[in-house]
Amino acid sequence: MATKRGKNSGFTxxxxxxxxxxxxxxxxRDNLKVTGVKISPRNIFILDPEMxxxxxxxxxxxxxxxxxxxxxxxxxxPVDISIYxxxxxxxxxxxxSPAIRxxxxxxxxxxxxxxxxxxxxxxxxxxxxxKDVDLLQKRVRQMINGLATCGLNxxxxxxxxxRFVLENFLNGGNTTEFGTVMPV
Numbered sequence: 480m481a482t483k484r485g486k487n488s489g490f491t492x493x494x495x496x497x498x499x500x501x502x503x504x505x506x507x508r509d510n511l512k513v514t515g516v517k518i519s520p521r522n523i524f525i526l527d528p529e530m531x532x533x534x535x536x537x538x539x540x541x542x543x544x545x546x547x548x549x550x551x552x553x554x555x556x557p558v559d560i561s562i563y564x565x566x567x568x569x570x571x572x573x574x575x576s577p578a579i580r581x582x583x584x585x586x587x588x589x590x591x592x593x594x595x596x597x598x599x600x601x602x603x604x605x606x607x608x609x610k611d612v613d614l615l616q617k618r619v620r621q622m623i624n625g626l627a628t629c630g631l632n633x634x635x636x637x638x639x640x641x642r643f644v645l646e647n648f649l650n651g652g653n654t655t656e657f658g659t660v661m662p663v
Contacts, residue, residue, distance in 0.1 A: 497651075499535050504615070508596070514615050515606035516622045517640050519632040537629040544625060547618070549607040554647040555599035564590045604636060604644060 496507045505513040523531050552659050567590065569582045605622055609615050626633040636644075 491627055495645075496647070500638050500645075503635050503637055503641070504612075505641050505645070511608050511610060512612065512615055513606055513608045513641075514619060515604055515636050516619055516626070516633040517636050518626060519634075520564040520601060520603065521631055527587055534630050541629055545622075547607060547609075549605055552604040552606055552644055552648070554602050554644055555602070556643065556647075558593060558598045558600055560593060564594075602640075604640070605633075606636070608646070629636045630646075635638070 483581050496509065498506050498508050498510075500506070503514055505515070526534070564587065567583055567587050571580060571587065574580050574583060607615070607618060609618075623633045623635075
């Protein structure tokens with residue numbers, strides 16, 4: 480497709496070296512594979528100062544053990560609370576007590592404020608590349624274990640996560656319904 484439109488094409492797909500996304504990896508045209516881990520957010524600033532310090536020291540030590548190139552990616556994902564809002568509306572319809580109805584209405588108003596203000600979840604990813612799938616899988620396991628020693632939960636990125644990171648990066652965080660990366 481890129482050869483038909485040329486190097487000066489305005490389509491991202493034409494200059495982005497992504498061939499496909501599969502098996503929790505981005506596979507580039509030169510057969511490099513990009514994978515990584517997704518870190519569950521944790522607010523350490525609600526912990527006591529000693530615990531905060533221990534986590535920060537653990538993270539510093541963890542970073543110092545990484546002896547390969549990696550990217551720390553931070554991406555904002557819109558929060559979808561539509562199911563919660565529907566459940567609250569059903570609960571409101573079933574509730575007779577004025578005091579409980581008032582509490583439910585307050586929750587519904589807070590939810591509406593979230594929706595109006597485009598609240599997002601911040602997601603964190605460690606991504607890295609290589610050609611050897613076994614080595615990449617070993618690095619994923621090491622990262623998950625290393626982050627666990629820091630008190631953080633991490634998991635292997637999914638195909639959906641990788642598509643989201645690419646879309647977020649390429650579109651400045653704006654969600655689009657076109658131009659997504661498609662397998663070739």
